Every structure is written in structure tokens, then in C-alpha cells.
Amino acid sequence: MFSHSEIVELRGNGSILLIGRRLCFAQLNRFDAKTCGSIEDPQGIADRVRSYVAYPGNGLKLRHFWAAAAGGTMAPRNDLDMARDFGRIVAQGTWMALEIADERRVGASAPEKIKRRLTPVLSTLKGRNVATMSMEEKFELTFTKVPKYLGQDVAESFQHLVSPVALAVSAASLGLMIAVSDGVIIPVMVAIGYALLGSAIFTIIGDLITALRLVSKASDEQQLDQAAALFARVAAEIIVSGLITLLTLGAARIGARMGKARRIREKEKNKSSGEGSTGHSDDIDPQDHYNANGPQRDDLDGFDNQSTLSGLKPRSMSNFEVREWYHKNLDKIPSQIDRSLPIKDQAMQAFNMRNNIKMEARELMVDQEAVKKLPPPKTLEQVIFNAESKGLKGDEVWDYILGGSQRSNAKVDAALGLMR
Numbered sequence: 001m002f003s004h005s006e007i008v009e010l011r012g013n014g015s016i017l018l019i020g021r022r023l024c025f026a027q028l029n030r031f032d033a034k035t036c037g038s039i040e041d042p043q044g045i046a047d048r049v050r051s052y053v054a055y056p057g058n059g060l061k062l063r064h065f066w067a068a069a070a071g072g073t074m075a076p077r078n079d080l081d082m083a084r085d086f087g088r089i090v091a092q093g094t095w096m097a098l099e100i101a102d103e104r105r106v107g108a109s110a111p112e113k114i115k116r117r118l119t120p121v122l123s124t125l126k127g128r129n130v131a132t133m134s135m136e137e138k139f140e141l142t143f144t145k146v147p148k149y150l151g152q153d154v155a156e157s158f159q160h161l162v163s164p165v166a167l168a169v170s171a172a173s174l175g176l177m178i179a180v181s182d183g184v185i186i187p188v189m190v191a192i193g194y195a196l197l198g199s200a201i202f203t204i205i206g207d208l209i210t211a212l213r214l215v216s217k218a219s220d221e222q223q224l225d226q227a228a229a230l231f232a233r234v235a236a237e238i239i240v241s242g243l244i245t246l247l248t249l250g251a252a253r254i255g256a257r258m259g260k261a262r263r264i265r266e267k268e269k270n271k272s273s274g275e276g277s278t279g280h281s282d283d284i285d286p287q288d289h290y291n292a293n294g295p296q297r298d299d300l301d302g303f304d305n306q307s308t309l310s311g312l313k314p315r316s317m318s319n320f321e322v323r324e325w326y327h328k329n330l331d332k333i334p335s336q337i338d339r340s341l342p343i344k345d346q347a348m349q350a351f352n353m354r355n356n357i358k359m360e361a362r363e364l365m366v367d368q369e370a371v372k373k374l375p376p377p378k379t380l381e382q383v384i385f386n387a388e389s390k391g392l393k394g395d396e397v398w399d400y401i402l403g404g405s406q407r408s409n410a411k412v413d414a415a416l417g418l419m420r
Helices: 022-030 042-053 058-069 079-090 111-116 135-149 152-161 164-180 182-203 205-217 221-238 240-275 286-291 319-330 343-364 368-372 380-389 395-404 410-415
Strands: 007-012 015-021 095-101
Touching: 007 042, 007 058, 015 022, 015 042, 015 182, 022 095, 022 182, 022 205, 042 058, 042 079, 042 095, 058 079, 079 095, 095 182, 135 152, 135 164, 135 205, 135 221, 152 221, 152 240, 164 182, 164 205, 164 240, 182 205, 182 221, 182 240, 182 380, 205 221, 221 240, 240 343, 319 343, 319 410, 343 380, 343 395, 380 395
Parallel strands: none
Antiparallel strands: 007 015, 015 095
16 A cells, blocks of 8 residues: 655654654664564554554644555544554554654764773784673774775774774673663664664664674674674764764663663562562563563663763753853854864764754753753754755755754744844
């Protein structure tokens, strides 16, 4: 029935339901349903669609999607029938329904912080047996190999932004986790990647996970070279700063989830010993915490509720104060961009900085009810589309993104009595 290769996005209850043709999910198709978090059961799909349609705007969005994807075929008369039909169609196998956590508050890591965190000591790795290396050492050596698989401009950007030692710290924690359970790490990486990159995450997630697996199990340099080639392909596809962000924020998010899962196990264990429960808390799997009621936003519990990225106290400013803070930090972006980089990488730095500032501004607002009503930040894919829809091409697109990094919503500014 459906023919177009689009994906419809429904948001609600701290999660996102994505429905589209399997080919749209690209490399995600390398993983089975349990590992990647897709929903296969027709009734399960129908139930999830019904729950999302209850949120404002989703029903209309789904009907528009139906009209476009079904080539003019009339949509069912009511939402219940449409939900049932979506369940039936997706279950036939050519379509996919994927539910992920809504990570709209996730921010991009600052490349300069990653670069300066540690000093490389590569000389200690030369001539070493890979099988005897620690996980961090394997990743460190791998990242030193990545530039040789990149084009000259991208290789220079990679060498400028990346400290192999520093990035290895984040990658190693993901490597350790992937040895325990792909079912934990893949949904988290997809959710973060979707927030940062839009559907572009589906074009690289398979290569990224394969590279992490290769390094974590490597026993010789040939396997590290294979992983380096995959990391290079990812870096070329989503820009070097995108790879940095995925690895560092992915490691932070996994660490937070595992910490929370550990606290749940301890709580259950204490409850069991104190109340004579027959539950076995040691049998709780980290993935159960992630999937128990669908992916849930836990507001970065455990590492950013105590302070924001700038060290400020969350929910501590009025709307006016936050807006002033927002303007002040947007104005700093030009001075923080590395002008020696290609225009594309400069634009990506500016784009990531802007999203960081926007997300932190929302954390700082006392009025969190107002925050819930705000639209999600635009993904890179959306901004590029906007630029191209204006007739811009090539470097003009990146100039547009770079120039827009300081713009703010004039209507919001005027409502608060602020001028820029």
C-alpha cells in the first residue's frame, strides 16, 4: 500500500515513535528487533500508535503521513482503525516501527575540552601486543590510525580536534558495555544520534557499533585497522565533531543509565531483605530499566541535575534572566570557532554550540511547564533542508548555518522586552 520512503515522527511521554519503510532505517536493519528496539507485534504497534495519537498534533501528523505514503489512498475514518492498520502493515515486514527515548535536551560536547583533557602517550603503545592492551589503549591506538583513511581536509580536522587518548576514554566505556549487551547500548546511541543528527544516525549506526565491537575484541592490529576504517567512514558521513559527540555523550548516557539501574537493584535488594519479598533483584537486567514502560526520559539523572554544563544551578532563572543569558552566550559563539578549519567544520562547531546553549537555557528556566511546550531544537538535517530550500548550495549552506548560530527568535525577544 505505502510507497514513499518517509519516516513519520510522533512524540509523547518522553519518547519518540518512528514509522517508515525499512530502507529509511538503513544500517539499523543489521540488528534484530530486540537489539535495536523495533516493535514487531501488530497489536503492540497498534497500541503504541494509539497512545501517541492521544498527544496533540500526532493524529493530524499521522494522517498527513498516511496520505503521502499511501499515494492518495483515503485514511481510515478514525484513529483507532488507523492504528490497527499501521500495526498490520508494519508487521508485514517492509516497514519498521521504532520507539526511542526523546533526547532533545542532549547537547554536543565541546571539542576543545575533549582535545585537552589528556595528553597522548602513544610511544608506550608502539610494538605492544594488542591482545595484552587495556580497552582504552586499544581505542587510543585505533584513533591514531583513523586519519589515514580520511580525505586530507577531514583528516586535518580530525587531528586538530581529537586527542586519541581523551576520546579513547569514552569509547572504551562503550566497548566494555557492548561486550555485555548490545540491547542497552544501541537504543541509547540511536536516541542520542537522532536528537543530534536526525535520520542521518541510521546511515552510520551499523558501522559505529561494528567498529566498537572490533576494538573491544581485538587481538591484533589488523582488527584495529578495520575498526579505524569504519570510524573514518562515520566521521566522513557525520563530520568529525558529530563522531566526538556521539561517543562522549553516549558514554555519559550509558554511565548514567547503568548507575540508575544499579540503584534500582540495590533498592530492590534492600526491600527484599527488609520485607521478605521473594523477588530476585540480582536478576534485573539494565535493559529492563530502559524498556520497562517504553524508553523514558530520566532528565539525565545522576550527572546533570546538580548543575548545568556551565556549572549553574538548574531551574534558577526567570524567563527574562534566561533570555539575557541566552543572548550573551550566543554572542560568544564567533570567538569560540576555530577559523583554521574548513567552513563545513566551522559550521558544525557553531551548530553544536548553539544547541548546547539552547538546551542549557531550558534547564536554567524555573518555569519547566513552559519548557515542555517548546519545540525541539532543529536537527542538522532540518537546517540543511531549510538552507537548500532557499536555493543555497555547497559552501553556501555551511555559511548559512554558521551565520545563523547567533540568531534568536525576535518574537520571543520582543515579548520579554529585549532587543538585539
